[in-house]
Amino acid sequence: MTDTKTLPTATRLNRAAGATANWADERTSIGAFTKFLARKIFPDHWSFMLGEVALYSFIVLLLSGVILTAFFVPSMDFVHYEGEFAQLKGVEMSKAFESTIHMSFEVPGGLLMRQIHHWAALIFTAAIVTHMARVFFTGAFRKPREINWLIGFTLMILSLAAGFTGYSLPDDVLSGNGLRIIDGVIRSIPILGSYISYWLFGGEFPGEALIPRMFTAHILLIPALILSLIAVHLFLVFLQKHTQYPGPGRTDKNVVGLPLFPVYTAKAGGFFFVVFGVIALLGALFQINPVWNYGPYDPSPVSAGTQPDWYMLFIDGGLRIMPGQVEVVLWGYTLSLNILIPAVIMPGLFFGFLALYPWIESWATGDRGERHVLDRPRNAPVRTGIGVALITFYVVLVLEGSNDIVANLFRLSINDLTILFRIAVFALPVLAFWVTKRIAMGLQRKDRELVLHGHETGRIVRFDNGEYIEVHEPLSDEERWMLVSYQNLKPRELAPEHNEHGVRRKGYRWDRFKAALSRFYYEDRVEPVTPAELHEAHEHHKAEIEGMAARSEAHSAARADAAADKAPADA
Amino acid sequence: MSIDNAHDHEVVEEEFTDPGVPEYHRPRRADLDPKAARKAELQTAALFGLSIIGTVMAIWAWATGSVSSENIAETQRTTMLIGLGIFLAMIGIGTGAIHWAKTLMRDHEMIEERHPMRSSDEAREGAIEKLKDGAKDSGVGIGRRGLLKGSLITALAIAPLAVLVPAVGNMGGDWDVSKLKHSMWRQGMRLTKDPSGEPIKASDVTIGSVFHVIPEGLNDLEHHKLEEKAKAVVLLVRLDPRDLNIQPGREDWSFDGIVAYSKICTHVGCPVALYEQQTHHLLCPCHQSTFDVANGAKVVFGPAKRPLPQLPIAVDDEGYIVAQSDFHEPIGPSFWERLK
């Protein structure tokens, strides 16, 4: 040990690190793990960081949530407020509400933590939706990632549950009315409704059990589920390796990008702090959920602008948009279709379709291979159209859910808005699908044009015979590959109904359905340029090109020089 | 590039070939110029420095700032300063690390091979072999000992009920769902103001007035105050008797243009409280069901189906408004056995 003193610090540190690593590796084989992980390659694209936003805002939620639990009292017992906040002095309220007020006004930084927590929740759900949209539009859910799509979908549902239970904990008038709406929705469920409501609330609404129960769900049950599913979600990302956008050298058999250590350790690690910082900024500057203005829960009052947080708004919009006439009484039993359809059936179908989407599309493609190269959204026009239609449907419901705010802001009539949205909720998604599909195919045709004729250069050349042409600069191999390398899917062939013995084939109906679905997806399509087509196009323009080559040699030389200074297409 | 080659070839290929990851790599300023690299290093260090300042600021703001439920401005200032400190502390580290990665870390793209998710045939066969061995060791071959397997599966399937039935059974309180059908209103009970509980004289309810009403004695309830309030709240309105279209069978439920309706929406149970005195419409702020008070509180717009239940009222000897009875139907949202 005598030589330690004489060694430079850096060497001493290295030795210490080596000794620690050795100690750990002898007990855990962490060496092999590090070897596997350290230089793992991840492709670089901004849209691949959206899932990280969800992960990081969840970590911010955990951190700020732990601090909040130190001050929150999940109890519906009554107390009288003894603090100094003028508008609540002496008011009777539950301990849950009182402790929320206490941590907001008597704990320095307590209000900040509440606001950070709530903003983080809104960002968390928004990031999940955005990430999900990215995965959808690029086809990242295709084989082998169907399971991970389902896990992500489940995480999305859990995030809604986490958000809603948290929103209701302070026991204020706004969230209390939200719970009452939930109670009304639950009661509409046939046969079991009243009993499920009693089960949830521990008796009649509002009861005294709900806040403690939701607290357990909010801080233990749901976060534990979310954490474990995130672990599986990320494990699968590592196992299956990240998808990549199309480009030269990017295939279904490789992944091109930068290593986890050091590049993504710095980029992704740094990004956590960025997300945390942005959420802290929101919490510092913008007030959110001022429960002291809503007051402690009481079943009598209600305020204008009674809405849930944004992620539940579409269900509220569904409840608003539905005409009431559909409630029916059958043999003396009440069936509230005016509630069941928008609040149970519609979300069920919407979420069910999303959950099953990878399989629905695979019925249409019949594709059994692993797909690791993503689609550019234009190259899957029907899928892109479906995605935009779903978003349109969702946004119309969100707008209807905010119709009083919209009406008040723009001085419109809520009645007119509701009637307008009743039409729009059916018409706009169809229109959005059609327009999006057309735009996507238009972009594909533009890509074809570009491949066949090259870039316009703006240079006009006059031939000896007096003809003018604009010189088109051909695409580089890399650029062209980007535009022609997409999967050219065609409608599936339907095998005949009867086999050669005239016996009806088993599963024919199912095949027929898949073939019809496939036609819907791939009947209209723009096929990628083939080398033969390009060859023909060049033959067609051969004279021009040769003419050009002869006449603008000097220009070409200059251009070649310039090209050497420029970046390659997709470095 | 290869355009010239393309039409020189005699045979045109079926498909384009992948040109592969370009060899060419565009260097960044910091790759070429040591001065730029030094500048990037300084910028990164400055960002980390900003973070340190942020941390100090957050702690300083916490230690010196105060919050007060009396002084909103003080709370606002402390919240903002601690928050901005945290913002700087985090954003400094984050942007610093990313700037470092973008400017100084090697950015040559690397390629990693993928392997199909499917296990190799040998691995699969090996797995099946092991499972078969295990099954043999267990004494339960494929298709044998159905009783053993069947009973185990049944036991496993129903075992959770041993925990779930008592647990779920305990959670619903007394499970007496018939309580949904009644409220605490009784004959002769006075209508009182919410939240003070003062009784209301008929003469005080002038035309165009609206009173938010709770039953007499609600505030004194020891238990289930909120549950009772959730069912019993009533809206008391006086219309010009000429405007009031009294519903058949309810001729004696109102008093000189004064009518009382449940405040709980028949849609999903929000308090329906927006009374427009000119149109006599009651609007629910949650989902905009609109009820016509002049016309038996029937639905004129929105997602509710049924009219609001009416509370029959009368006036007692002292001139106070009292209830004649409970509501004649369950209040609030519909449920399956509502009419049973």
Added chain:
Amino acid sequence: MRRLSLTRYHRAAPLVLLFVLLAGITTAASFVQSTPASATAEASADDISEGSKLFAANCATCHGLDAQGTEGVAPSLIGVGAAAVDFQVGTGRMPMQASGPQAIAKTVQFNQDQIDQLAAYVASLAPGPAVPDADAVDPALGNAANGMALFRTNCAMCHGSVGGGGALTQGKYAPSLWATTPTHIYEAMLVGPQSMPVFNNANITPEDKRDIIAYLDEQRNGAPGGAALGAIGPVAEGLWAWILGMGIIVGFTVWIGVRSS
């Protein structure tokens, strides 16, 4: 090649757009911010005849020469009292510009003396609610906690939890109360203008009315948590989370994804 690299630089365009959008929203929001209300002058001595002349010139077209009203056009003003006149004319709702779903508060057309004269004339026709005196509407004398309890039971369903306003049916709306003077708030409760129901002194006592004014006055001290985002609740919060929160964060992801020069 050149084109592709050019488009890459244009990726900053969404960021620029975003900040322009946010600047726009912020500017718009600052217009929505209320200006402090001016105090109402004390009622001057009655000059009923002056008021009568003003009435004949400005109001009689709709309300009739004797203020008896015109069926289907304008209500009778006999018995509405000075409070109703002070509110309707003092907030610029009357004279009405055009018939519509509701009378809109505009620039006040008369000075306080003229309003007082008009009020005196209408009050002389038949007894009705009078304009409250300064003590009756002084927020410093009220109890904000009681005011909040009353406000959320009687007012918040239309005007929002802190008086930011809200929508009614068929394009009508409950206005924001942030710029309304205490006297006008008091008068509105007393007389129930347009869609608003009447809250007479038996329903909400004069002391209770002052408490409500005290609660609304509390809201003018600012929001403890920072910018209040219009105080209209979760819809505004969600919009800001998406536009500002997700906007900045996605801006960062683009910055991370773009290669350094």
